[in-house]
Amino acid sequence: MNLMKLDEKEVKLFSAIRFAAEQLLNDKETPVLIVTHLDADGLSAGGIIASTLARANIPFQVQVKRQLEDEIIESIADLQPPRIIFTDFGSGQFVRLKEKFKDSSVIILDHHPPIENDESPLVDNWAHVNPHLVGIDSSHEISGAGLAFFFAQEIDPKNNDLAVLGIVGAIGDRQEGEENKFSNLxxxxxxxxxxxxxxNSFTGIRLFGRETRPIHRILQYSTEPFIPDITGNEDNAVRFLKEIGIPLKEGDRWRTIADLTKQERTIFTSALVKKMILGGVSPNEAKKIVGPNYILNNEELGSPLRDAREFSTFLNACGRLGKPSIGIAVCMGDRGYVFKQGIEISNQYRGEISDFLIFLEDNIESITEFDGMFYLNAKTEIKDTAIGTIASIAMGNRIIDPSKPLIMAALSDDSSLKMSGRGTNELVARGLDLGQAMREALAKINAGDEGGGHNVAAGARIAQELEEPFIQALNEIISLQLTE
Ligand SMILES: [Mn+2]
Known part of the structure; x- marks a missing residue:
């Protein structure tokens, strides 16, 4: 690592990473339990650490969890693991982890805001690495996978090939900033x-399946961005392309976006941006269809892993549909039978997401407007594992008025209510902190402590009968945040 390029805070972060790496390398015999978060960032992080340990001949096991709730912490403690690495979560529970695993050696590589300041993050058998602890805002600068990557590189510089997974994770956590570019770490x-x-990185059209899928299919299945009238509607997608004079086929073969001529590309992009703006998408959001693309040179043409954004969606699908181990295996290099299973899962997931978005569009009228937020309980119409994604897409693409955060709920299999909230950077600048609001609302009505997250995206799980008081409390807290 070229330390010359780092600012003071980054230097501090890297010295914490080095401390953690030394702690790991002190002992190459004792097995390590890797516990990581279920989303694309968490799976990338877990895959990076697993590869790193495999290459260093350190025995390990991986567990993937949706959340680090008390029961999960108990079940991990039951295993009496001598060494644990938590990635992409852990900081929110560090006090409990410190107490529960005081006889184990623990490394936390997380970028979520810690519950409180860790006064001694780096001691003997405890390495708590989090950009917040050194004053770095980690919503745009580095994700769980990025921390895992820099840790891996500290273990062995040969692990630099894992940087691509760090990028996949950062994309999964939507860490791109202005003009969709990355910054700093x-x-x-x-x-x-x-x-x-x-x-390989180039600026161009950013739509899923750019190199491999027929153009009208790309439009029909586009959920990010959601294209009004076109997402979910094959006829309209075909009609749109005909209207702007773009042939769908070349001989017998369906054309892809990569096949478009330069002139066609310009026509396609400006017509699509116009279509989206007319459909209510904000100009800034619509322009996001053009920006940096990251191509993984070692992946085969046509593979969903070739584009970092698609890789991230692939991992997200594996996690959300209950097959996280497929995601970890693929991150560790599997491109055989397991990978093929992952492709099926990923296709199924994309279909579900576009169905859910169409449900949301059809039910815009059922959304309740409060002083501080919009709220929709999708009950069982949207899977509880998908509401966060749907709320993000809805906010990002202005399906919902972005002047207030959107809170969505869905019913889980265990009859509890899963809440997901999404804001915008503009709202955060005005004082919105959804993670804080979720925690405060839970505490206010004694609804447990299953909740939290980032300022712009957060969630909670409550008993069904507490819906009304929870929503009222949340609305009051958010209203206050936005007026202060
Ligand atoms: Mn993350």
Missing amino acids: NQMMVEEGLKSNLL
């Missing part, structure tokens, strides 16, 4: 990837 990973020729 995330950008350092991009440069690492470019330097080692594992990555």
Whole structure:
């Protein structure tokens, strides 16, 4: 690592990473339990650590969890693991982890805001690495996978090939900033990837399946961005392309976006942006269809892993549909039978997401407007594992008026109510902190402590009968945040 390029806070972060790496390398015999978060960032992080330990001949096991709730912590404690690495979560529970695992050796590599300041993050058998602890805002600069990558590189510089997974994780956590570009530590990973020729980056149309799928299918299945009238509607997608004079086929073969001529590309992009703006999408959001693309040079053409954004969606699908181990295996290099199972899961997931978005569009009228937020309980119409994604897409694409955060609920299999809230950077600048609001609302009505997250995206789980008081409390807290 070129330390010359780092600012003071980053230097502090890297010395914490080095402390954690030394702790790991002190002992190459005792097995390590890796516990990681279920989303694309968490799976990338877990995959990076698993590869790192495999290459260092350190025995390990991986567990993937949706959340680090008390029961989960208990079940991990029952295993009496001598060494644990938590990735992409742990900081929110560090006090409990410190107490529960005081006889184990613990490394936490997390970027979620810690519950409180860890006064001694780096001691003997405890390495708590989190950018917040050194004053770095980790919503845009580095994710769980990025921390895992820099840790891996500290263990062995040969692990630099894992930078691409760091980027996949950062994309999964939507860490791209202005003009959809990465900055600081995330950008350092991009440069690492470019330097080692594992990555190719270019600015162009950013739609899923750009190199491999027929163009009308790309439009029909586009959920990010959601294209009004076109997402979920094959006829309209075909009609749109005909209207702007783009042939769907070349001989017998369906054309892809990569096949478009330069002139066609310009026509396609501006017509699509116009269509989206007319459909209510904000100009800034609509322009997001053009921006940096990250191509993984070592992946086969046509593979969903070739584009970092698609890789991230692939991992997200594995996690959300209950097959996280497929995601970890693929991150560790599997491209055989397991990977093929993952492709099926990923296709199924994309279909579900577009169905859910269409449900949301059809039910815009059922959304309740409060002083501080919008609220929709989708009950069982949207899977509880997908509401966060749906709320993000709805906010990002202005399906919902972005002047207030959107809170969505869905009923889980265990009859509890899962809540997901999403805001915008503008709302955060005005004082919104959804993670804090979720925690406060839970505490206010004694609804347990299953909740929290980031300022712009957060969630909670409550008993069904507490819906009304919870929503009221949440609305009051958010209203206050936005007026202060
Ligand atoms: Mn993350």
